[in-house]
Amino acid sequence: MKKTTKVFAAIAGTILALSLASCNEKKTAAAGSHEKVTIKFPTAGASGALYAVGAAITNLWDTQIDFVSASSQASNGGIDNLNQIADGESQVSIAISSNCWQSFNGTDSFKGNANKDLRVIAGLYFNPNQVVATKKSGIEQIADVRGKHFAVAAAGSSVEGECKNHFTAVGMNYPSDIQAEYIAFGDAADMLQNGTIDGAWIMSGAPAAAVSQACSAGCHLVNIGDDVIASLKKDYPWYAKFTIPAQTYPGQDSDVQTSAIKMVMFTSTSLDEETVYQLTKTLWEHIAELGEAQKNLKGLTPEAAVVDIAGLPLHDGAAKYYKEAGIIK
Secondary structure: OOHHHHHHHHHHHHHHHHHOOOOOOOOOOOOOOOOOEEEEEEOOOOOOHHHHHHHHHHHHHHHHOOOEEEEEEOOOOHHHHHHHHHHOOOOOEEEEHHHHHHHHHOOHHHOOOOOOOEEEEEEEEEEEEEEEEOHHHOOOOHHHHOOOEEEOOOOOOHHHHHHHHHHHHOOOOOOOOOEEEOOOHHHHHHHHHHOOOOEEEEEOOOOOHHHHHHHHOOOEEOOOOHHHHHHHHHHOOOEEEEEEOOOOOOOOOOOEEEEEEEEEEEEEOOOOHHHHHHHHHHHHHOHHHHHHHOHHHOOOOOOHHHOOOOOOOEOHHHHHHHHHOOOOO
């Protein structure tokens, strides 16, 4: 693990620990009556934001629920996380709702391996698509990418899947209608800055470092219109509209509409109702502290946690909490 990653994760954990310092004892309605539960929480690469999100959440659970021992770990991302939950190697994780839907229904990367035991604990924050283009490219809408030299992230990645879905929605043949470059976000930002590619697809919370770098060099965000999002939602129930506010990036003078997919925290039916109830309850009772430790968790509400989750079923323990809170019936 890189030194900066260790520092980043340590800071997130330290901030949360200090926020909870006044809590001298672990708190749970089931104190002393539940057998010990170990929760492994795979996240993503150790240098990514999801790793720190997982560290903050598991630190909370580990310190606040007496029968839970929780820890986060690096992984290969959403598809790997879903496979680990399906195989029983881990107990709770996070992925974009599209991958969760595919796992539940046994499609795409999970074809023939439907995990009907997958259950949602909470929908968290949105992961917006961010299409960046150089001025000279002439790319002002998605359809303008046709024939351009365009970075689509790693082959077989969730981000490349986003490119395929969106380009197909505007009548393009993917990947034959573009000059695809299969590179990471950081490399794409360098090439945009140097003008050696026309555009790139980046999927990340805003502001994203790669997008900031590109916009500092005169690149701009490309709007994704209502018609494109409506077309996408006919086949893919997980998409939602998302606005990147003006001034989020250098030179961005107005709001930009894009599509987004919610990040979902999920588990399996193999994790018992009381445990998931306590995980859910503790998460939302301490969401303000979590938000201070991790910006991606700032401002989240339990009311929003049960919408835009691609119609996936809630775990009974999570549903119990949301019913008690008057959020669902």
